[in-house]
Amino acid sequence: MDIRKTVTGKILSAHLVEGELIANKRIGIKIDQTLTQDATGTMAYLQAEALGIDRAKTEVSVSYIDHNTLQQDNKNPDDHAYLQSIAQKFGLVLSKAGNGICHQVHLERFARPGKTLLGSDSHTPTAGGVASLAIGAGGLDVALSMGGAPFFLKTPEVIGVHLSGKLPSMVAAKDVILEVLKRIGVKGGVGKVLEYYGPGVRSLSIQERATITNMGAETGATTSLFPSDEVTKEGLRQVGREKEWVELVADKDATYNSTIEIDLSSLEPMVAKPHSPANVVSVRELEASSIKVDQVCIGSCTNSSYKDLVTAALMVKGKRVDPNVSLTISPGSMSVFHLLSKEGYLADLIAAGARILECTCGPCIGQGLAPKDNAISIRTFNRNFKGRSGTDNANVYLTSVETAVACALSGTICDPRKYGELKNIPNPETMPMQESLVITPISLEEAKRVEIIRGPNIRPIELRGALASTVNGEVILKVVDDITTDHIMPAGIYLPLRSNVPEYSKHVFEPVDREFYSRAKAKNGGFVIAGDNYGQGSSREHAALCPSYLGVKAVIAKSFARIHLANLINFGIIPLTFMNSLDYDKVEMGDQLAIESNELDKNAVVLKNLTKKIDIQLLHTMSEEDVETIKAGGTIQYIRNKYK
Ligand code: MIC
Ligand code: SF4
Numbered sequence: 043m044d045i046r047k048t049v050t051g052k053i054l055s056a057h058l059v060e061g062e063l064i065a066n067k068r069i070g071i072k073i074d075q076t077l078t079q080d081a082t083g084t085m086a087y088l089q090a091e092a093l094g095i096d097r098a099k100t101e102v103s104v105s106y107i108d109h110n111t112l113q114q115d116n117k118n119p120d121d122h123a124y125l126q127s128i129a130q131k132f133g134l135v136l137s138k139a140g141n142g143i144c145h146q147v148h149l150e151r152f153a154r155p156g157k158t159l160l161g162s163d164s165h166t167p168t169a170g171g172v173a174s175l176a177i178g179a180g181g182l183d184v185a186l187s188m189g190g191a192p193f194f195l196k197t198p199e200v201i202g203v204h205l206s207g208k209l210p211s212m213v214a215a216k217d218v219i220l221e222v223l224k225r226i227g228v229k230g231g232v233g234k235v236l237e238y239y240g241p242g243v244r245s246l247s248i249q250e251r252a253t254i255t256n257m258g259a260e261t262g263a264t265t266s267l268f269p270s271d272e273v274t275k276e277g278l279r280q281v282g283r284e285k286e287w288v289e290l291v292a293d294k295d296a297t298y299n300s301t302i303e304i305d306l307s308s309l310e311p312m313v314a315k316p317h318s319p320a321n322v323v324s325v326r327e328l329e330a331s332s333i334k335v336d337q338v339c340i341g342s343c344t345n346s347s348y349k350d351l352v353t354a355a356l357m358v359k360g361k362r363v364d365p366n367v368s369l370t371i372s373p374g375s376m377s378v379f380h381l382l383s384k385e386g387y388l389a390d391l392i393a394a395g396a397r398i399l400e401c402t403c404g405p406c407i408g409q410g411l412a413p414k415d416n417a418i419s420i421r422t423f424n425r426n427f428k429g430r431s432g433t434d435n436a437n438v439y440l441t442s443v444e445t446a447v448a449c450a451l452s453g454t455i456c457d458p459r460k461y462g463e464l465k466n467i468p469n470p471e472t473m474p475m476q477e478s479l480v481i482t483p484i485s486l487e488e489a490k491r492v493e494i495i496r497g498p499n500i501r502p503i504e505l506r507g508a509l510a511s512t513v514n515g516e517v518i519l520k521v522v523d524d525i526t527t528d529h530i531m532p533a534g535i536y537l538p539l540r541s542n543v544p545e546y547s548k549h550v551f552e553p554v555d556r557e558f559y560s561r562a563k564a565k566n567g568g569f570v571i572a573g574d575n576y577g578q579g580s581s582r583e584h585a586a587l588c589p590s591y592l593g594v595k596a597v598i599a600k601s602f603a604r605i606h607l608a609n610l611i612n613f614g615i616i617p618l619t620f621m622n623s624l625d626y627d628k629v630e631m632g633d634q635l636a637i638e639s640n641e642l643d644k645n646a647v648v649l650k651n652l653t654k655k656i657d658i659q660l661l662h663t664m665s666e667e668d669v670e671t672i673k674a675g676g677t678i679q680y681i682r683n684k685y686k
Contacts, residue, residue: 205242206307214250220257614675
């Protein structure tokens with residue numbers, strides 16, 4: 043298989059600055075665009091400052107404020123003010139609070155076929171809907187790329203997803219990605235790119251493609267990509283960017299490492315049941331149980347486009363939401379919101395009883411609208427991890443907009459095909475961009491005079507020391523498979539603490555073990571033992587930064603999720619895996635462990651379990667530079683040592 047014949051390979055080749063395109067080998071690629079959002083961005087820019095970066099060297103870098111906008115006290119607005127001043131300093135575009143969800147806004151305004159995008163948010167692959175190779179990463183990696191450094195990754199394998207046919211009415215792009223998740227699960231994409239091809243691609247608009255690439259993140263994939271074709275051109279024309287179109291398709295004789303076959307015509311409405319996005323069944327299968335619904339939330343970076351919300355408006359027009367259901371709508375961007383209001387669709391939603399929220403992530407990241415005790419909440423979002431909604435015992439189901447609206451109208455989980463057919467959803471000739479909440483970069487001269495605003499919630503970053511020759515300590519936590527970054531570092535009500543590491547660290551692992559913080563403090567840190575796919579989900583580097591602050595020295599897991607693995611290295615925590623995963627059972631809470639740090643120079647490391655008096659073989663997949671980073675105590679320390 044020649045990766046260079048695929049869309050993935052073409053973009054990688056054009057951006058390759060280090061290494062060769064051989065599956066699983068380390069490469070460095072040039073990054074054309076970066077994005078950050080406030081919940082990861084404040085820390086990213088603080089780190090950029092600590093590294094002496096003072097100006098973005100990319101083609102475009104955008105700082106979005108979309109996660110933390112509740113402003114219950116000074117904390118969120120302190121971050122916003124910092125971000126606004128730093129955007130001016132660094133020459134970034136600033137998308138202010140209320141302007142929209144980073145991925146939706148980026149898709150509308152900046153994402154370009156053939157370009158690379160690195161974003162400090164795991165759903166950055168949304169831009170793959172217009173054939174941009176868009177990858178999620180930790181804030182520090184994004185800061186480095188913004189400063190002109192290459193981004194390092196392992197050459198991915200490419201899974202070709204062959205689409206044929208056309209989606210039937212009331213079956214949506216969301217059902218396509220739910221079907222993919224059903225087939226490959228939450229780790230089926232790790233180390234891979236999901237590249238879509240085949241005749242079915244043509245029938246999907248760029249917004250529909252973006253729904254699919256967005257939620258590809260839930261498979262653990264490095265990214266997801268659609269080709270750039272006439273549909274892409276039309277989508278770009280609609281937002282006034284036709285000039286940015288280039289054609290980008292796989293060669294006719296391209297082959298893939300593996301393929302998935304999906305006939306769009308045969309799909310039906312799907313739903314991901316609690317508490318995993320891959321826990322997918324057809325809506326039909328659930329319907330017979332007449333499950334009563336308490337809440338329906340439409341929005342998030344997966345499903346908040348113009349088409350999504352017009353679909354909702356058309357379905358509710360002249361009807362009323364079931365009296366026992368609370369329906370919320372979060373438009374993806376101010377431009378979508380403005381057009382909906384101008385064309386009267388907003389009025390239809392309001393008349394049906396929808397609660398209209400800001401153009402932000404909102405309930406998706408537990409910023410308000412937590413469901414009631416034991417509630418059934420239907421959401422068009424991409425994650426339904428336990429507790430993420432803000433209510434620990436709530437049951438969150440993920441569906442398309444069509445299914446969500448059907449549930450809101452009927453009050454039970456029901457198949458949207460019951461509500462007839464939706465044909466010819468109107469597509470506006472143009473979609474004008476709203477500029478009122480966007481601040482464009484200023485000149486270098488003006489930037490020199492900008493004063494950075496630092497409110498009291500913005501705490502300076504603290505760096506850990508170099509690695510000791512013997513790393514020893516106690517097992518202070520042992521966890522099971524599929525631990526998400528939401529388990530490690532919950533967001534929700536703690537989101538305002540993102541720029542205050544000492545305070546945020548008090549909540550590390552709270553959803554799995556409330557005693558973790560006090561134990562970590564008492565024992566002066568130690569080891570964490572984990573199962574498969576440790577750190578799946580978000581890109582939040584706080585899930586490594588805060589444990590590092592509490593003295594976690596190493597995580598020994600059966601396997602890791604990609605972004606979290608990189609974040610652990612950035613913050614000096616040694617990521618190790620069991621050579622034989624059955625050895626997981628040979629280490630328990632409270633065991634005293636030790637490893638010799640010079641063994642990291644090889645790939646195999648001996649773990650001494652001093653309590654059980656046994657040796658266990660471990661592995662690591664770190665490059666030489668990663669090992670040097672770990673030895674220095676983390677990336678900032680490593681870079682500072684290198685250039686001092
Ligand atoms: C998420 O969906 O979990 C988030 C919040 O967008 C995260 C980023 C964060 O934790 O700030 C993500 O997906 O990377
Ligand atoms: Fe925001 Fe939710 Fe998308 Fe994360 S998944 S970027 S919280 S809308």
